[in-house]
Amino acid sequence: MSTNAAKNLFIFGSLLCFAVLIILTIDTIGKLDERAPEITEEVNAGKKVWHKYDCIGCHTILGNGSYFAPDMTKTTDRKPKEYLKKFILDPRSIKPDSAMPKLGLSEDEAGKLIAFLEWISKVDTNDWPPQPILALSIAGRTAIAGQVLFQKYDCVACHQIRGIGGAAGPDLTYIGLKRPDIQWHIKHLRNPESVIPDSAMPRFDDLLEDELRDEQIEKELKELAEFLITLK
Amino acid sequence: MHYQSHKIALNFYTAALLLFLVQVVVGIIAALQFMWPDFFILNFNTIRTLHINALVVWLLMGMMGATYYVIPEESETELWSIPLAHVQFWATVLTVSAVIIGYIVMGLNPQANIEILGTRLLNEGREYIEAPRWADILIVVSILLFLLNNFMTVLKTKKFTAVQGVLLGGLTFLALMYLPGMFYTKSMVLDQFWWWWVVHLWVEGSWELIAAALLAFMLHKLLKADVRVLAKWMYIEVGLVLFTGILGLGHHYYWIGTPRYWLWVGGVFSSLEPVPLLLMVWDAFRTTRETRGVVENKVGLHLTVAHAIFNFVGAGLWGVVHTLPQVNKWTHGTQITTAHGHLAFYGAYVLLIVAMIYVTLPSIRGVRQFRQSGGYQAFWWMTISMIFIVIPITGAGMVQTYLERLLGLDYVTVKASYNLWFWIFRALFGVGFLVGVLIMVKDFFTLGKKPVS
Numbered sequence A: 001m002s003t004n005a006a007k008n009l010f011i012f013g014s015l016l017c018f019a020v021l022i023i024l025t026i027d028t029i030g031k032l033d034e035r036a037p038e039i040t041e042e043v044n045a046g047k048k049v050w051h052k053y054d055c056i057g058c059h060t061i062l063g064n065g066s067y068f069a070p071d072m073t074k075t076t077d078r079k080p081k082e083y084l085k086k087f088i089l090d091p092r093s094i095k096p097d098s099a100m101p102k103l104g105l106s107e108d109e110a111g112k113l114i115a116f117l118e119w120i121s122k123v124d125t126n127d128w129p130p131q132p133i134l135a136l137s138i139a140g141r142t143a144i145a146g147q148v149l150f151q152k153y154d155c156v157a158c159h160q161i162r163g164i165g166g167a168a169g170p171d172l173t174y175i176g177l178k179r180p181d182i183q184w185h186i187k188h189l190r191n192p193e194s195v196i197p198d199s200a201m202p203r204f205d206d207l208l209e210d211e212l213r214d215e216q217i218e219k220e221l222k223e224l225a226e227f228l229i230t231l232k
Numbered sequence B: 001m002h003y004q005s006h007k008i009a010l011n012f013y014t015a016a017l018l019l020f021l022v023q024v025v026v027g028i029i030a031a032l033q034f035m036w037p038d039f040f041i042l043n044f045n046t047i048r049t050l051h052i053n054a055l056v057v058w059l060l061m062g063m064m065g066a067t068y069y070v071i072p073e074e075s076e077t078e079l080w081s082i083p084l085a086h087v088q089f090w091a092t093v094l095t096v097s098a099v100i101i102g103y104i105v106m107g108l109n110p111q112a113n114i115e116i117l118g119t120r121l122l123n124e125g126r127e128y129i130e131a132p133r134w135a136d137i138l139i140v141v142s143i144l145l146f147l148l149n150n151f152m153t154v155l156k157t158k159k160f161t162a163v164q165g166v167l168l169g170g171l172t173f174l175a176l177m178y179l180p181g182m183f184y185t186k187s188m189v190l191d192q193f194w195w196w197w198v199v200h201l202w203v204e205g206s207w208e209l210i211a212a213a214l215l216a217f218m219l220h221k222l223l224k225a226d227v228r229v230l231a232k233w234m235y236i237e238v239g240l241v242l243f244t245g246i247l248g249l250g251h252h253y254y255w256i257g258t259p260r261y262w263l264w265v266g267g268v269f270s271s272l273e274p275v276p277l278l279l280m281v282w283d284a285f286r287t288t289r290e291t292r293g294v295v296e297n298k299v300g301l302h303l304t305v306a307h308a309i310f311n312f313v314g315a316g317l318w319g320v321v322h323t324l325p326q327v328n329k330w331t332h333g334t335q336i337t338t339a340h341g342h343l344a345f346y347g348a349y350v351l352l353i354v355a356m357i358y359v360t361l362p363s364i365r366g367v368r369q370f371r372q373s374g375g376y377q378a379f380w381w382m383t384i385s386m387i388f389i390v391i392p393i394t395g396a397g398m399v400q401t402y403l404e405r406l407l408g409l410d411y412v413t414v415k416a417s418y419n420l421w422f423w424i425f426r427a428l429f430g431v432g433f434l435v436g437v438l439i440m441v442k443d444f445f446t447l448g449k450k451p452v453s
C-alpha cells in the first residue's frame, strides 16, 4: 500500500465510521423515552442535587463514576425510601463507622434526590446489575419458618449473618446472645423506634408488599423473633 | 536548528510536571482514604477530582508543549506568534488555578457550589469534566488560540508533513470532542451518553492520533528513520484506531439505558481496538532494528519504546479483557476498571509525554550529550511502582467481582475486609511512584545544565 492510499483510507474510513456513529446516536436518542419513566420536575431537581454534591466523586451510577462507594442504580429497589433519606441526611447517625460523611443536604434536597434515585432504578439497563448467580442462601438446608421470612422480607439487604448480607444495619450473627428476648424482638420489629430511639430501621409494615391480616402479622413476627434468638 | 519558540514548549512542560506531582500526591491521599476515610480535611470525592483533573490537564499541557516543539521544527520556522503563545500559556495556567481553587472551596463547603445560569459555579459534578461551564468556555478559547497559532505556523512555510497533519488533526478532533460535555440534559442516561463521547473519543480516538503522530516524530528524530515509511505506518495505525475506536464507543453503552444493539456494536469493534496498538509496538521495534548507527539519546529511545509497549498492555490488554458484554456485565464499575484506567493512562499518555520531554529537552537546552541516568532511574521507579499498583488493584477487582457480583456479598463488606490488603499495597507503591516523579522533576530542571563528566 502506498502512503497516499493509507492516508485516504484513514480519512475516508474515519469519516464513514463517524457517519455511522451519528446515525446510531439519532436512533438511540429516539428510543430513550420508551426505556425509562417520564422525567418529572422533581426527578430533574433531584439530578441537580446529585451534581451539586458531587455524589459521583464517590459512587457509581449506571456503573460509571468512582469506585469508593456502592452503585446507586438500583438502591431504591432494595431499601425503603425513608431509610435512604435518613441515611443521606446523616449517614453516621445510622451507621457510626460509615465512610460516607454528612454532606449537609436539606430535607427538601434529600426528598428530590430520592425521587431521582427512584427514577434511575426504573431505567431499562439490559438487566444490569445482574443477579448473583452463585448466591448462597444463608440457610442452606434446614430452613425454619423465620429464616424463610428473613429472606422473603429482604432483611439481608441491611443485615449480615456470617458475612453475608448488607452492612447498613448491625451484624446479626450473634444477635441471639445480645438480645435473647423474643418479646423485645417482636416489639422492635413492629416499631423499632419504640425500643431504639431514632432507629432508622423500617417498621415491619413498611416492608410488606401486600396487605396482611393482623393474625398473619402476629404469626410472622413471632416466627422471625424465634429465628433471631437462635443466632448465636 | 534552535528556535525561540521552543521556550514555550519548556513552559508547558514545566507546568505539566508540577501538576503531575500534585496528581500523585493527592493520589496517595486518595489511596489512604480507602483505609481511613477521614484521613484528610477534604473528602475522598474532592481528592479524587483533583487527582483525575490534574492528570488530564497536565497531559493536555504536555501535548501542547510537545506540539509547540514539533510544529516549528517540522515547518523549520518560528511560531506564527510567540507573544500569543505566551498569552495562551498564562491564560491556561490562570484558568486551571481558578478551577482547582474552586474544587477545594466546594470540597470544604458544598453549599458554595451554587447554581447560576443553569449550571454549577464550582463543580459540575460529572467525573473528569467537573470543571464548571465558565471554565469550559475559557479552556475552549485557549485551545482555539493554540490551534490557530500552530495552523498559521504551518501555513507560513507551507511545508505540510504527515506528522503535522495527524498531530493537528488529532488536536482539532480533541477540541471538537470537548463540546458534547458542555450542555445539561435532564436524563441521566443521555447525560452519560454524551459524557462518554468526551471521555472515550478522547482517550481512544483523538489522543491516540496524537500519540501515533508523536511516536513517528520521536522515531524519526532519534533514529533518523525514513519519514515516508514512518508516515505510511502512522496512517495505517491511526486509520485502524478510528475504525475500531469510534464504534468501540459502544462498549460503554451496554448498561446505561441505551438499546440492546450496542452490545453487538461495542463488543465487535472494541475487541479489535488492541490491533493498532500492537502495530505501534511492532513499528517501534522495526524502526529501531532497521536503523544502523549510534543513537545518542538512548534514554529517549528507551522511553519511546516503553510507551508503545505499555500503551498496548494497559489500554489494549487490560482493556480488552473486560470489553465483551459477557464479561463486562460482571466487572462493570469494579476495581478492574480502576486497574485498567491506571495502566492505560500511564502507558499510553504519561510515558508518551515523559518520552517527548526526554527526546526534545536536550535540543531545547541546546546540548547533544547529557547525563542519562536520571531518566532511567525515574522510569524504573515509576514503572515498577505502577505495575505493583495495578496488580493488587486487579486482584481487588477480581475478588470484588467474585464476592459481590457472583456471590452477592455486600459492597461495603468486600471493600472493608476482603480487599484491605490490596489497598495497603497500593498506598505503599504509590510512595514508590512519587519517588520516581521526584527524580524526574529534579532531572528535568538540571538536564543539560552541567557538563557531562
Ligand code: HEM
Pocket: A063, A064, A065, B127, B203, B204, B208, B251, B252, B270, B271, B273, B274, B315, B316, B318, B319, B320, B322, B323, B328, B331, B332, B333, B334, B337, B340, B341, B342, B344, B345, B348
Ligand atoms: C488508550 C488508552 C485508554 C485509556 C487511557 C483508557 C482509560 C479508561 C478509563 C479511565 C476508564 C474508566 C472510566 C471511568 O472512570 O468510568 C476506562 C473504561 C473502560 N475501558 Fe479504557 N482506556 C483506554 C483504552 C481502552 C481500550 C483499547 C479498551 C478495549 C479494548 C478499553 C476498554 C474499556 C472498557 C470496557 C471500559 C469500561 C469499564 C467498565 O465497564 O467499568 N479501554 N478506560
Ligand code: HEM
Pocket: A066, A067, A068, B024, B027, B028, B029, B030, B031, B048, B051, B052, B055, B337, B338, B339, B341, B342, B345, B346, B350, B389, B426, B427, B429, B430, B431, B433, B434
Ligand atoms: C501516573 C500515574 C497515575 C495515573 C495515570 C492515574 C490515573 C487515575 C485515573 C484515571 C483515575 C480515575 C479512574 C478510575 O478510578 O478508574 C484514578 C483514580 C485513583 N487513583 Fe490514580 N493515577 C496515577 C497514580 C496514582 C497513584 C500513585 C496513586 C496512589 C497510590 C493513585 C491512586 C488513585 C486512587 C485511590 C484512585 C481512586 C480509585 C477509585 O475510585 O476506586 N493513583 N487514577
Ligand SMILES: [Fe+2]
Pocket: B200, B204, B248, B249, B251, B252
Ligand atoms: Fe472506551
